[in-house]
Amino acid sequence: MLKTEPNIFMGCECAPQNADVILFSAPFDSTTSFRPGARFAGKAIRDNSYGIESYSPYAEKDLYDLKIADVGELELPLGNSARALEMIEARTHEILQNGSKPFMIGGEHLVTLGAVRAVAKKHPDLHILHFDAHADLRDDYLGEKLSHATVMRRAHEILGDGRIFQAGIRSGDADEFAFAAKHTTMCKFCLGGVEKFIRELNGKPVYLSIDLDVLDPSVFPGTGTPEPGGVSFQELHNAVLLLKNSNVVACDVVELSPHYDHSGISTMAACKIIREILMVL
Amino acid sequence: MLKTEPNIFMGCECAPQNADVILFSAPFDSTTSFRPGARFAGKAIRDNSYGIESYSPYAEKDLYDLKIADVGELELPLGNSARALEMIEARTHEILQNGSKPFMIGGEHLVTLGAVRAVAKKHPDLHILHFDAHADLRDDYLGEKLSHATVMRRAHEILGDGRIFQAGIRSGDADEFAFAAKHTTMCKFCLGGVEKFIRELNGKPVYLSIDLDVLDPSVFPGTGTPEPGGVSFQELHNAVLLLKNSNVVACDVVELSPHYDHSGISTMAACKIIREILMVL
Amino acid sequence: MLKTEPNIFMGCECAPQNADVILFSAPFDSTTSFRPGARFAGKAIRDNSYGIESYSPYAEKDLYDLKIADVGELELPLGNSARALEMIEARTHEILQNGSKPFMIGGEHLVTLGAVRAVAKKHPDLHILHFDAHADLRDDYLGEKLSHATVMRRAHEILGDGRIFQAGIRSGDADEFAFAAKHTTMCKFCLGGVEKFIRELNGKPVYLSIDLDVLDPSVFPGTGTPEPGGVSFQELHNAVLLLKNSNVVACDVVELSPHYDHSGISTMAACKIIREILMVL
Amino acid sequence: MLKTEPNIFMGCECAPQNADVILFSAPFDSTTSFRPGARFAGKAIRDNSYGIESYSPYAEKDLYDLKIADVGELELPLGNSARALEMIEARTHEILQNGSKPFMIGGEHLVTLGAVRAVAKKHPDLHILHFDAHADLRDDYLGEKLSHATVMRRAHEILGDGRIFQAGIRSGDADEFAFAAKHTTMCKFCLGGVEKFIRELNGKPVYLSIDLDVLDPSVFPGTGTPEPGGVSFQELHNAVLLLKNSNVVACDVVELSPHYDHSGISTMAACKIIREILMVL
Amino acid sequence: MLKTEPNIFMGCECAPQNADVILFSAPFDSTTSFRPGARFAGKAIRDNSYGIESYSPYAEKDLYDLKIADVGELELPLGNSARALEMIEARTHEILQNGSKPFMIGGEHLVTLGAVRAVAKKHPDLHILHFDAHADLRDDYLGEKLSHATVMRRAHEILGDGRIFQAGIRSGDADEFAFAAKHTTMCKFCLGGVEKFIRELNGKPVYLSIDLDVLDPSVFPGTGTPEPGGVSFQELHNAVLLLKNSNVVACDVVELSPHYDHSGISTMAACKIIREILMVL
């Protein structure tokens, strides 16, 4: 049959209007300070998703049995952070209006801010569960308020104290760690505190934001700012499995920069963790 | 609007039923004898087509103003050449039935055989214009009759003497050159004879088959069997421009193996030559 | 002295007729469904074997003190799985006739089937110890019975229930895991069950088949289908050391695709694990 | 002697206050629409400049005999084009005030606008000699006025008709070529018209802006938007040699994106053309 | 301000005469037997040091608060090991005379010998703490006494028995392990014995020599001789943290060969471990 083919993450073939979860990607990396290229993550992840199976032997479920849609990439104005965030917020809002959970593939970490703005409007008691190597709590970066390095600081301005849980953090300046000590909950160097955090949330709405550089660079070399000493794939996977007992209302996976990893293992790690998150949403 | 996105070559957005030209790709490389990976060409070309313009300053036309459809990739059984060729023949036949010209993106060169079978049925006086570094005229390769190295020999069995014009050929064994001397017309080492060949064709139906390794490896490193001493991009482009005066009824562009060229220039060369061919079809 | 040089794995300089173990490689990857290139493994492993030492501080032995021959690469017909398997079976049979243990370097995993056929004829009560990320238990793959994804299913047809032990498996479809539950013994996600399996074998003949993608992609990125969440080099090495107490009669190491790992660490991992297996054979 | 070492282009060791020419780099690439990474050009060029000789056998001069200073990299705010351009303008102004000619290493092509602003203030009858694959004459790009794709349009707003000569252009949309026909002088596809242009200038002040993607991608693969069909190194070099007879008052060389070329030949091409330009300034 | 920029490791901006620690690099790799390129380590480490933070959340200190100078690269005669070692010895002596601790970035491991010669003159009871995958205890390598593979044997000739502690060693020939059993203290395969060794040193002067290939190749692929089965970044980091209780008088970090790791994670690992060592010196 002669027809055009869709360009979607494996198994996410549900019609958008019926979907429980809707994937989209936000190919933006203009504020990346070290190595750009996170804009290419959406395409790489969709292409390579067919290199893993749709069935998860961990969850014993198949993506094709779930109701997930993939609505593709936003076309974002490179070099204009403010407008890009507005477009992300609008897309997220639209998905929430559709009664679906948004699942955003970055792009750099700044894109999270657009989605958080939309989700926080719907869920005023929103909490953020943030896995990352970097604290992302600067007030500005080289004078810019909107930056991958400031995204959790901006999110804190929306949500306030006690709402952000950060895990795996192993890099930042002294001020960021001081800010965290007062305003967020932080589990340094590992993901050890995640179980307790989820238990205490007790069903409150959670925005899950995974900066994949929380993984050790050996597992995930294809990222803008690799930071040695990270967690293994299994540790991240186990933390994701804990989310079965939580109320995740939105999610993002950011900071894959595929051109820096010619072996492609970073993209495969992103694909598999996305599949596993989709299994617990 | 929440909808899935198509995965097409830039500017080829026509509905298939109305299209003058229909693109598809044939991701097959099981008989590749040196470096496999031509299966990845279709995806790479579609993705990177957005890195060039849809407007050609040479032709002074825009792809968006032409009626071209892209119907995506065939799903071919790796390791089974005979069945893969049948599926390619069927797809080509379907496109011809639709009243459109087929434009196939390889894959390895063997895929040409499937398309030629279908086109020769519709156009019994079909001629082949074959640009390549290699003669591809072996009778068998390690005992196999169906191979990238035998494809023009098999085509000759369908079309007979005097129907195949080969240009740019600079590699083969002694038997292949002896065969060519008797049964095909061959312009060795360059594309010099193309103009005369097209003039003599005088409007007869032509199948254009471009093995991109006709280009010099400096221009096109990402291929299975790079052969030093090839033509420049401009020389190939000029040969394509000559086709304005010919009756090309079907076409293929084969042997991009994108993983062997991390700089991506081979894929860009493929994209641009495809755009320029689309301009003259 | 002016003489041609052999092309062998470091330290495997024994004359074939006197060898306890005979190495050969099977450069075949025509059914690889994701990223081809396992055909290059034999050459890469031989070349880079000189980058490690012939002495093992774990086994406290030196390859030069063992009787091992390397008889090089088979010349296999790409694109013809059936014929390739026959040639592998013939080579394996020849080695067994010589009174030696065959040690095959793949190639994709399908090559195992050729060797198993020959070994099972000599050892009717043969068991297979299979380390892999993937179950390889499909009945067919895109309609093909002979595929890297079906190899253990085909082996099961030869050997029957209770003869195949699979460890490290973390990928497959639902049917494969259902098949395994009935017909093979499977240790999912890790190599934990290997010790018990070897103990229970109690000296019965074992064919050891290591798909190196059982290793985590961080350790072994150069493979056709990297699957995140695998075992460490030490875990695989420890499992190999357990084999000292078993009766391994033949062995293969497959699925290194060296071109996908420019750092070369995958090839080094293959070289070292091969050395360590040779120490326990 | 224990002292810190400078980080400069080979042979550019003059004290800034005495320099005839002052080099600096502008590591900005936030508006790059295809492949980012031009921010890394300055560092790559400085490091690799020691891989060529300071002596030019073409000019028969040595960089060490000229008065050239290298004052390093600007620290530019990624994601904020307007502010970055102000900082570039300020640095260029400072160099002109010092009585030196500014030589800027990009970064993406947008950086040219900052330098042109400063130079046009000092030289009201400034002309631009622009070598590029792309016309860069859009009025906006995805709604943004400041973009690498609009830089010559913005420059035209400053300088007016008849002041911009463009050579080597082989990509753009229909509107850009229409704009060029009315407002700039354009030599399409090659550098053929440069000699005539320089002759007609007759000593008027020239800003030379070389987007290195004017080179064929075979010669210069490491760039954001490789466009097949470009000029050879010798053709670009010859065009540069013609400048001996002109009054170049400022210069830039932009769009090296070194991470896309692991062989490093793009960086070497940039280094050598910079050396040769320095010889004719 | 128009001035040339220094080329230093992030945060090491102290004037040399006031520095507690002085960094320099020794770009020598002429005796590397497998994959050369350690000569590029110094440049890569300086460039990429800006990709991590100057603040350590482990030590809760900032490099900018310490007194560290970076005096750049030695210019060493490639192919002349003896003269290169003399120059390294002279530079190390000069730093010691300045009252500072030398911190050398290799280069291949042979460079350690030059520094040890100078340090041993000042500290006759010097001990070496040696982290490495390889024993480096050969008496000669292909007839050469000065080689990366003999460096600890040469150091033993200076210091004598009981002065060298080796950890992480997992490769060598039988003679090297026999030599170690008699003349050095060796912790094979891991870093387990470091704590006890440091305790027993009881404040005696230590030269710390880290061959980064002690790390697992997954963590550190960019090295001359990757040896599978190494330690994790956290294990090496923990061993470094133990040094707070010791008297390290000089240090080197060697064998990064950055061109073999396009992802750059090896260089980042080197940068971070250097920062962490600087925190404990």
Place this chain on the structure above:
Amino acid sequence: MLKTEPNIFMGCECAPQNADVILFSAPFDSTTSFRPGARFAGKAIRDNSYGIESYSPYAEKDLYDLKIADVGELELPLGNSARALEMIEARTHEILQNGSKPFMIGGEHLVTLGAVRAVAKKHPDLHILHFDAHADLRDDYLGEKLSHATVMRRAHEILGDGRIFQAGIRSGDADEFAFAAKHTTMCKFCLGGVEKFIRELNGKPVYLSIDLDVLDPSVFPGTGTPEPGGVSFQELHNAVLLLKNSNVVACDVVELSPHYDHSGISTMAACKIIREILMVL
């Protein structure tokens, strides 16, 4: 048949004692000043020689019809230039004694000196035909007399004035060009003068030394010191074809550094030019 396989350049299967030409490789690169790795050329060339045909459509001959032997790699002491040269001289002498022409594959260019010493003893009126980007006429390099950068200066000391013809030279310092003006014959920038030189030689014995970096870096990126502005493959090939009329008594092809070219086109260029030289010897 169970036997070990030789490791030779395609088609060079003659027994050494009967061979007209004997190939060997000299894997030495210790004095390389920019990017090492020429040591890997011999292996890469042998492996990839099977990617071209043994038949040359230019010469209309097949390698299998000639009497050529390949005796493999020398084992050279890295870091000891003097001894390495002695071993190369000995091997070359041995081949000449055998009545064969030596054909050496480098390695860096310094290896030429060892071979020239042996050949000049047999042919006192030896001339050198030297194709290169670099003059290689320094008296010393960083104080070393034996260096890739001094090799033609050392050869001149053996042969004297008027014996060395250099073509394609486009890099060197002022002193080297001054030396050439007095003591050698130099065709700068191209290969134009080769025909005249060969005619004037009138049958005198010629040592042909091809530093492959004479090729443009686009054609040959995999080399230690790529120098933009070189000749095309066809230009080099044509120069080689001219040698049919000359008396080449020995030959080398040097400076392939294959690890710097992941696309492999440099190695293919080396293989093809070696085949074509073998056709005219």
